[in-house]
Amino acid sequence: MLKSSVFEISVTGDYYSLILSEEIVEPFIKMKTRRVKAVAKFEGKELVFHAAIQKIHGQYCMMFGKRYQKELGLFPNDIFEMQFFEDTSKYGVEVPxxxxxxxxxxxxxxxxxxxxxxxxxxxxxxxxxxxxxxxxxxxxxxxxxxxxxxxxxxxxxxxxxxx
Structure with missing residues (x-):
């Protein structure tokens, strides 16, 4: 299964997205998979969610809304850990x-x-x-x-x- 290394990141200027390094997303892009399962960790809390890697204005990014930030207890400019895994789910989301x-x-x-x-x-x-x-x-x-x-x-x- 494809997975990234654990990396540190913070929420960017618009406060709803993450700017991702090309080094982190490159293996997923090469495999033509933009949907990932992400694990975010901050101060003992862990959040697992499904997301899409997008390229906007030449930068790779991912949506990371207020709900996720609140769940982790993040504030602007907080640095947290994240890791991506290949999304093997049928629909790219957990199905109830x-x-x-x-x-x-x-x-x-x-x-x-x-x-x-x-x-x-x-x-x-x-x-x-x-x-x-x-x-x-x-x-x-x-x-x-x-x-x-x-x-x-x-x-x-x-x-x-x-x-």
Whole structure:
């Protein structure tokens, strides 16, 4: 499995992204994989998340939003440790077991879901994963399945009850 060495980094000027050294990302770029599983550590706290390596204005970077910063207890200019691993997950994100179970039980909705772009699939999975309650995840996934079968494709409408 491809992995980077552990490196130190800090949140950059816009406070939502990390500027990555070419040396760190080069093995991933050569393997044509821009999705990574990242492990960030700061003052005894550890955060594991999935992310994309992007090239913007000639620099490699990665989104690192306020939620992640808050979870680690980071402030601007704090230096923390990070390491990248090859993302071997199917969708580039952790899939809630409730989502998986409902999708397995509804083949028609699953086929529609699979026809979407990888980014749209991730967005819908994130839409389910944000709920803390297991039953809510099940209910929202059931609603998603019904709306997919109704032909609804707009992400804003997929989690709304249709009457």
């Amino acid at each position: 077991e409730e989502f998986e179970a409902v999708m397995i039980s509804d083949y028609e909705a699953f086929k529609i879901f699979e026809s979407f772009t990888d980014g749209k699939k991730r967005g819908l999975i994130y839409g389910i994963a944000r709920y803390k309650n297991s039953q809510t995840k099940i209910d929202k996934t059931l609603l998603l399945c019904e709306n997919l079968k109704r032909g609804i494709k707009d992400p804003k409408e997929l989690f709304k009850a249709q009457f």
